[in-house]
Amino acid sequence: MPAEHIAVANHKGGVGKSLTSVMLAAGLAQAGWRTLLVDCDPQANATSMFDPDDNVEFDLFDLVKERTPLSKVIRRTRLECLDLLPSTLAVAQLDQQLVAMHRREDVIRNALEPIRDDYDTVVLDLSPNLGMLVIAALSNADSLVVPTDASRWGRRGVSMFLEWSEQLREARVLNADLLGVLLTKYEPTTRVSRDVLADLQASDIRMFEAVIPKRVAAERMVADCTVLGDQGADPDLSNAYARFTVEVMNRVVDLQKTRGRHHA
Numbered sequence: 001m002p003a004e005h006i007a008v009a010n011h012k013g014g015v016g017k018s019l020t021s022v023m024l025a026a027g028l029a030q031a032g033w034r035t036l037l038v039d040c041d042p043q044a045n046a047t048s049m050f051d052p053d054d055n056v057e058f059d060l061f062d063l064v065k066e067r068t069p070l071s072k073v074i075r076r077t078r079l080e081c082l083d084l085l086p087s088t089l090a091v092a093q094l095d096q097q098l099v100a101m102h103r104r105e106d107v108i109r110n111a112l113e114p115i116r117d118d119y120d121t122v123v124l125d126l127s128p129n130l131g132m133l134v135i136a137a138l139s140n141a142d143s144l145v146v147p148t149d150a151s152r153w154g155r156r157g158v159s160m161f162l163e164w165s166e167q168l169r170e171a172r173v174l175n176a177d178l179l180g181v182l183l184t185k186y187e188p189t190t191r192v193s194r195d196v197l198a199d200l201q202a203s204d205i206r207m208f209e210a211v212i213p214k215r216v217a218a219e220r221m222v223a224d225c226t227v228l229g230d231q232g233a234d235p236d237l238s239n240a241y242a243r244f245t246v247e248v249m250n251r252v253v254d255l256q257k258t259r260g261r262h263h264a
């Protein structure tokens with residue numbers, strides 16, 4: 001079966017897309033799923049979790065624009081089942097470059113085509129905008145995870161993002177199934193957090209049951225390049241992301257069965 005391409009997306013910044021991508025990719029790899037983490041954000045936050053010394057030689061820009069072979073761009077990580085397709089600041093130029101490229105919505109799909117059968121899943125960390133690269137990554141996705149922080153603007157943003165993705169769906173650019181919306185930075189002691197959770201649960205938006213707590217330790221995990229399951233990882237964050245990973249796996253398996261029936 002070809003790899004399930006899961007895009008982690010939201011046009012709002014700081015909602016935990018990169019941390020979620022890294023934790024999900026690490027969690028899937030630890031569960032034995034051969035996983036490729038594709039960093040599509042020029043901020044390269046996901047990359048830095050596995051390459052703290054910033055010594056990326058080839059990145060997504062080289063792959064898409066310079067046609068550098070995947071074998072040169074993809075790197076192994078310290079986790080057995082996890083590989084990384086890194087980003088650097090150069091990826092910021094891709095948005096501009098894509099505008100002039102033929103069949104630009106397909107560039108990510110075409111670039112990753114040769115390794116479709118080498119992985120069980122490909123996790124794509126997207127940047128916080130609605131630019132061409134995000135559209136190309138979304139158009140290549142089979143499924144979608146939308147993290148949103150437990151704030152008023154986060155609540156508003158997630159509805160906006162889902163509406164925008166519906167427009168892409170109607171334009172036949174997006175085909176991905178929404179795996180779910182993941183509430184992040186949740187603080188049970190604040191009323192805003194509790195209100196946002198209750199409001200999302202009462203809506204018809206498909207949520208993950210796992211909720212990611214707001215923890216000061218998140219910053220330390222990023223600084224130390226610690227992922228779930230590592231010694232020194234914050235237990236609350238690790239447990240929440242582990243529960244989320246299991247939900248993703250179950251939903252992917254269910255979807256693949258349904259799609260299989262439809263395509264049979």
Ligand SMILES: Nc1ncnc2c1ncn2[C@@H]1O[C@H](COP(=O)(O)OP(=O)(O)O)[C@@H](O)[C@H]1O
Nearest residue numbers: 013014015016017018019185213214215218219
């Ligand atoms: N659950 C959390 N609790 C506290 N801080 C978090 C949490 N998740 C992410 N952060 C912090 O918030 C910032 C933004 O997270 P990030 O994953 O980079 O978001 P995005 O990729 O959506 O911009 C980072 O500094 C990160 O360490």
Ligand SMILES: [Mg+2]
Nearest residue numbers: 017018041045
């Ligand atoms: Mg990010």
